[in-house]
Each structure stands twice: as C-alpha cells, then as structure tokens.
Amino acid sequence: MEIFEHSRTIYSVPHEIPLGVLIAVYFYLTVLSAGSFVISVVANLLGLTQYKPIAKITAVLAPLLLMIAPLNLIIDLEQKPRFWELFVFLNPTSPITWGSFLLTLYPLSAIIYAYFVFTGNKSLSRLFGIIGIPLAISVHGYTGFILALAKGRALWNTFLMPVLFLVSAMVSGIALVIIVYIGKLWWFSKGKSPEEMEKEKGLVSNMCGILVGSIVTDLFLIFCDVAVLMTSISEAKEVAHLITMGKFAPYFLGVELFMGGVIPLILLTTPATKRNLGVQFAASLLVMAGIMAMRYVVVVGGQYIPLSM
Amino acid sequence: MKNLEGEHNQNSDSVHSKETKPCYGMVIDLRRCIGCHACSVACKAENKVPLSVFRSWVKITERGAFPNARRYFLPLLCNHCEHPICVINCPVKASYKRDDGIVLIDYDKCIGCKYCIASCPYEIRFVNPERRTVEKCTFCAHRIDKGYLPSCVNACPTTARIFGDLNDPDSEVSKLLANNPVQVLKREMGTEPRVFYIGADLFAMKERF
Numbered sequence: 001m002e003i004f005e006h007s008r009t010i011y012s013v014p015h016e017i018p019l020g021v022l023i024a025v026y027f028y029l030t031v032l033s034a035g036s037f038v039i040s041v042v043a044n045l046l047g048l049t050q051y052k053p054i055a056k057i058t059a060v061l062a063p064l065l066l067m068i069a070p071l072n073l074i075i076d077l078e079q080k081p082r083f084w085e086l087f088v089f090l091n092p093t094s095p096i097t098w099g100s101f102l103l104t105l106y107p108l109s110a111i112i113y114a115y116f117v118f119t120g121n122k123s124l125s126r127l128f129g130i131i132g133i134p135l136a137i138s139v140h141g142y143t144g145f146i147l148a149l150a151k152g153r154a155l156w157n158t159f160l161m162p163v164l165f166l167v168s169a170m171v172s173g174i175a176l177v178i179i180v181y182i183g184k185l186w187w188f189s190k191g192k193s194p195e196e197m198e199k200e201k202g203l204v205s206n207m208c209g210i211l212v213g214s215i216v217t218d219l220f221l222i223f224c225d226v227a228v229l230m231t232s233i234s235e236a237k238e239v240a241h242l243i244t245m246g247k248f249a250p251y252f253l254g255v256e257l258f259m260g261g262v263i264p265l266i267l268l269t270t271p272a273t274k275r276n277l278g279v280q281f282a283a284s285l286l287v288m289a290g291i292m293a294m295r296y297v298v299v300v301g302g303q304y305i306p307l308s309m
Numbered sequence: 310m311k312n313l314e315g316e317h318n319q320n321s322d323s324v325h326s327k328e329t330k331p332c333y334g335m336v337i338d339l340r341r342c343i344g345c346h347a348c349s350v351a352c353k354a355e356n357k358v359p360l361s362v363f364r365s366w367v368k369i370t371e372r373g374a375f376p377n378a379r380r381y382f383l384p385l386l387c388n389h390c391e392h393p394i395c396v397i398n399c400p401v402k403a404s405y406k407r408d409d410g411i412v413l414i415d416y417d418k419c420i421g422c423k424y425c426i427a428s429c430p431y432e433i434r435f436v437n438p439e440r441r442t443v444e445k446c447t448f449c450a451h452r453i454d455k456g457y458l459p460s461c462v463n464a465c466p467t468t469a470r471i472f473g474d475l476n477d478p479d480s481e482v483s484k485l486l487a488n489n490p491v492q493v494l495k496r497e498m499g500t501e502p503r504v505f506y507i508g509a510d511l512f513a514m515k516e517r518f
Contacts, residue, residue, distance in 0.1 A: 006373050007512050008430065009371075010370060011368065013368075014437075018424075019427050076423075078436055079441060082418075082419075086399045086400055089402050090400075090402075095398070150424065150427045211391070
C-alpha cells in the first residue's frame, strides 16, 4: 500500500542482542560432545572389533568438549559468581533449569563410561553407555528447547528446533569423529600393513556414509523450516527474508547450506573423490564450519530483528 | 503530588479495592497523548535508570506525506502480563509475579543469563549497566505500596496514562475498559498484557505487516 510506504519510525529505544556468539559456541560444543558420545556408545554396543578405536576416541572427546562448553555459559552471565543459584533456586518451567542438571549429570556419566572403556570392562562400559545415551540426547534436545520456548522470536519458536538440534548434533558429531580418526590414521600410519590401512579406510568410508545420510536429513529439515517461515506470520516472513536475502544470507546460504551442506555432499558421493582420505577430511571440516554457521545464524540472526522498533 | 486517593485527578478511585484482591493495570489513552516524553523522564528520575537504557519510553512513528500526514505516539512499558514468559523462563525465579499482578525482578537473585530478555515479546527488559542485572518497569511498585500512583502516570500532563485496579469495577481503568475499544500489544503471544491502549495505531504497534 502506497500510504504505508510513507510510514517511518521517528523514535524508539533499541536494545542490544542479549544472547551472542558465546551462546552459539556453547550450543556448538555441547552438541559436538553429545554427538560423539552417541557414536561412541553405538560403536561400543555393536561390539565389532573394527569399531573399537572409534569408541575410544569419542569416549575421550565427549567429556572433554562438555567440560569446556558450560564455561561459555558462565562467562556470559552478567553476575558470574551467582551461577550456583541455578542449582538452588529451581524453576521447573525453565529449560535452563533442566539444563543445569543435564550439564552436570551427562559429563559425569561420560567420564565414568570413558573410564570403563579404557579399562576394558565390557559390561560396565555398556551399562554406563546405555545410561548416558538418554542424557546425551537430552543435552542436545534441551538446547533446542531453550530457543523454542523463547516465544518472542519467530525463528526460534517452532517445535522443529529441538529436532533440528538433534540432527545437526549427529552431523557435526560424525564429522568431528571422522576428522580425529583420519588425523590419527595419518599420525600412526607407519607401522601398519596395507591390509590394515584398507580396513581402516573402509571404516572411514562407512562413517562418511552415515554423514551423508545425516546431512540430507538436516538439509530436508532446514528446507521445511524455511518454507514454513516464508509463508507464516509477518515476523516469521521477515526473519526468513533476513536469512535468505538479508544480512545473514552469506552465513545461512553461503556457509551453512552451500559450504557446509552441498559441497560435502557432492564430495562424499562422487565416486572419484569419496574414498580419498584427504577429501573426506576436508569435507568433514566444511561440515563442521557449516554447523557452526548454523548456530550463529539461529542464535544471533534469531534476535537480530528488534521487537519494539 | 497526586496519590491514589487524590482529589483532583482522574484516578479518584481507590486503587486498594476492599472486597477483592487488586489486579493492577494501565490504560493508555492515545487520543490524549501529545508525545511530550514527560513519562519517560519521570520514570528515569524516579527509578534512577542509568544513561542509555529506558524502562518506559514513547515510540514515535510518522505516516503519509504533506498535507496528509500525522505523527503517532505509543508509550511503551512492561505489560505486566497475566502469563509472563519472562517469569516462566527465569531459571532461578528471580523474575516473579506478585499477587496483585505486578511482575518484578529480585535484583539480588538475578544471575544475568538474559534469557528473559530474549524471551520477552515486547523487548522491554535490559541489562542495567551499573547493577549488572536485568531490569524493567515495575509499575513503580514501591510507590503503589505507599498509596501513590506510578511516576509516569503522576507526570503525564494530559492524563493519558491511567492506572488502577482492574478487579474493581468502579475504578477509572475498569470504566475505560468497559466503554472504549481497546487493544493490547501482540495479543497472539498469549501473554495477556495488563497495559491497554485506546486508539493505538496499527503501524505504531507493529511496524511490519
């Protein structure tokens, strides 16, 4: 309408974006940890000897990443010395309260699990692996709920958020394991016979297959999300415009979808390149960069449009 | 100074209803608002709000081209929602709702996680740069408890802001709500705001549609 094109805001009070890059990095690290833990337990439960090395690597990665992740949260607090209140004044309706317990219990179970994996105690490592899986899934899932339950923001307020976080956790978790595993192969390749190397390469290719499947699922969910945003209420349309054509388009379309999704998919499905360790390594790095961009777009892009202006 | 039992203002009703529990709310009659910002200044002075942040302010929008043009004013403050998402989401219960409907923050408890700021659909909360906790409009609860009106209501020269007990059918706010077409901000959020507007402009309430 012509008349509304002559409309403008003369004065209002803008507010800063409350949750920034630290929170995006926190989501990224949590989800990497939980993703690699699930892979470790699955590899361990399958009981196949060829998966044993993966189970060990990921058993170390999971608690390590999760000890760094909550530090981001505490640094982000305005009143850092008061963080203990999270364990004393509980609010059952707040996902952050759920998180303070999940973020305590999950690394504990991951450390106990890692201990039994390394001491070779099969039955106890299985037991703590099985206990840890629902915790790991809750740790991915609750971060999605933090965003989904902040209902003022159109990009966040969708049931798809926890699901999207679970799938992207799987994607980045597998990519991280592939990177670490290939790194280990290169580092310790000297003493290995050609047959052993072939076996190891086959294992990496298996993981790349799972990675391709996860990326496809992730891309499908993102497509669903954006398609609904574009046809939904005015704020949803606006945020869809922001991430597809506006300021966050380079991160969303460029880094998250193209660099972190389409290119790795092509690299890992083309027969000429898909069995090459270097290509698999590079594709996994791209995937991890893409998922970090996804966290940034969701957290910062989701708050970019001012609500009171 | 005008007070809740004041003789010479529109809030001549008693805010402290005797029969039922009070439920405080505000009606902002934009037909009377002249956009003078007296409420913003009074709020700053009363609550010692630091520079660069505001608990209440007047948004100004403009529409049309000369000679068919006009400015619209929209005073903004905490809506003291019936279902406040900030209280629901606060992990340490630092944000809470009093029995009289006023939503407050316990500054000694707030850890400053800023989740409430991200959750609030009205973007009314902010971090106080001096105290380093989250802060927002309190309906001047400290004044109400002593029988005075909120500072912004007290300062408004055209009595565009009217404060009172929504549970008292004889209060000025109840009468205005009964006799006028009223609106709230972002009704679709399901927060049930307790700040009502008479004559609010669509574009001013939400720039985009």
